[in-house]
Amino acid sequence: MHNFSPGPGILPAPVIAQIGADLPEFGSTGTSILEVSHRTPPFEAVIDEAERNLRTLLKIPADYRVLFQQGGASLQFAMVPYNFLRRSADYVVAGTWGKKAWEDARRSPPITGTIAARVAWSGADEGWSRMPSDSELSLDPDADYLHYTSNETIEGVQTAHVPATGAVPVVCDASSDFLSRPVDLTRFGLYYAGAQKNAGAAGVTVAIVSDGMLERARQNGLAMLSYPTQVAGKSMHNTPPCFAVYIVMLVTRWLRDEVGGLEAMADRNTFKAGRLYGAIDGSAGFYRGCARPHHRSLMNATFRLPTPELEAIFFSESESQGFVGLRGHRAFGGVRASLYNALPIESVDALTQFMAEFARTHG
Numbered sequence: 001m002h003n004f005s006p007g008p009g010i011l012p013a014p015v016i017a018q019i020g021a022d023l024p025e026f027g028s029t030g031t032s033i034l035e036v037s038h039r040t041p042p043f044e045a046v047i048d049e050a051e052r053n054l055r056t057l058l059k060i061p062a063d064y065r066v067l068f069q070q071g072g073a074s075l076q077f078a079m080v081p082y083n084f085l086r087r088s089a090d091y092v093v094a095g096t097w098g099k100k101a102w103e104d105a106r107r108s109p110p111i112t113g114t115i116a117a118r119v120a121w122s123g124a125d126e127g128w129s130r131m132p133s134d135s136e137l138s139l140d141p142d143a144d145y146l147h148y149t150s151n152e153t154i155e156g157v158q159t160a161h162v163p164a165t166g167a168v169p170v171v172c173d174a175s176s177d178f179l180s181r182p183v184d185l186t187r188f189g190l191y192y193a194g195a196q197k198n199a200g201a202a203g204v205t206v207a208i209v210s211d212g213m214l215e216r217a218r219q220n221g222l223a224m225l226s227y228p229t230q231v232a233g234k235s236m237h238n239t240p241p242c243f244a245v246y247i248v249m250l251v252t253r254w255l256r257d258e259v260g261g262l263e264a265m266a267d268r269n270t271f272k273a274g275r276l277y278g279a280i281d282g283s284a285g286f287y288r289g290c291a292r293p294h295h296r297s298l299m300n301a302t303f304r305l306p307t308p309e310l311e312a313i314f315f316s317e318s319e320s321q322g323f324v325g326l327r328g329h330r331a332f333g334g335v336r337a338s339l340y341n342a343l344p345i346e347s348v349d350a351l352t353q354f355m356a357e358f359a360r361t362h363g
């Protein structure tokens with residue numbers, strides 16, 4: 001099978017093999033990895049290594065904390081305003097996920113007084129086909145923070161640029177391009193990602209937050225929603241998603257030891273995406289990319305065929321030939337090929353061959 005699923009997505013084969021080995025007995029514990037208590041040295045070693053690997057891969061500065069949390073990136077949509085929105089925050093809405101984050105900010109219970117969640121830029125009028133440049137952002141210089149989504153998973157637009165906001169802290173939802181390339185974390189107050197695309201399985205969200213940002217957080221808030229409480233509990237204020245944290249440990253170990261770090265990962269990802277977009281652009285218009293070329297996602301390539309009827313045939317034929325997860329999101333339509341870190345180049349080549357043959361026979 002060739003797994004192009006948008007998430008939960010493909011995991012590295014050596015990681016699946018290691019999980020298989022650790023399921024009956026984890027190390028010399030005499031118990032399955034599923035049966036290890038979180039308050040024991042074997043699990044402490046797991047969560048410590050997961051954090052250490054992330055710190056190495058992302059060069060996380062010493063004054064940043066790493067959290068492993070439940071609730072998905074969607075809970076971060078609620079936690080960000082709950083903790084940091086005192087008066088007004090700016091949201092870049094470049095796709096479905098940025099919009100959902102903004103909607104939760106509007107609904108957030110105020111810390112004091114009234115709150116506003118402003119749209120600093122929206123891609124709606126252009127069919128979610130691109131990311132904004134800094135000069136297009138309508139920024140409030142006194143905003144509590146600016147929130148943006150570095151890769152819009154559904155529409156397939158991505159940016160490597162961190163918005164220039166002056167003194168306003170930047171918060172990023174990096175769920176679908178986490179660990180796909182190096183990032184300069186010093187540019188962020190908070191950087192978060194659900195694990196189930198590039199970092200592991202569903203069930204855990206990594207949040208990397210600066211000490212400076214933590215100082216701004218709501219104090220004495222509801223425990224499970226409070227970054228300071230989660231940091232004080234070292235991600236163990238309550239039972240953490242142990243199995244999912246363990247998989248993050250394995251995936252980050254694979255990235256460090258077998259891939260060779262995030263620069264090498266970024267090179268692979270650029271190469272893979274180049275192959276697929278090359279096939280789209282070389283199809284004489286049979287396949288049409290949804291995003292504008294400079295804004296194309298290296299993680300989720302979205303494209304359309306000449307008609308919805310042909311797309312339906314494309315899905316059924318590709319599925320019968322072993323391709324999984326190519327149907328676009330139900331709200332957006334078209335084809336979406338997700339090219340996460342663990343997807344081998346062989347799968348991309350198999351897809352481009354299938355696409356060429358499909359265009360030849362149906363074009």
Ligand SMILES: Cc1ncc(COP(=O)(O)O)c(C=O)c1O
Nearest residue numbers: 072073074097153173175176194
């Ligand atoms: C960019 C982005 N943000 C947020 C989410 C929501 O994540 P979750 O379902 O883990 O809450 C997703 C899920 O696909 C996503 O791709």
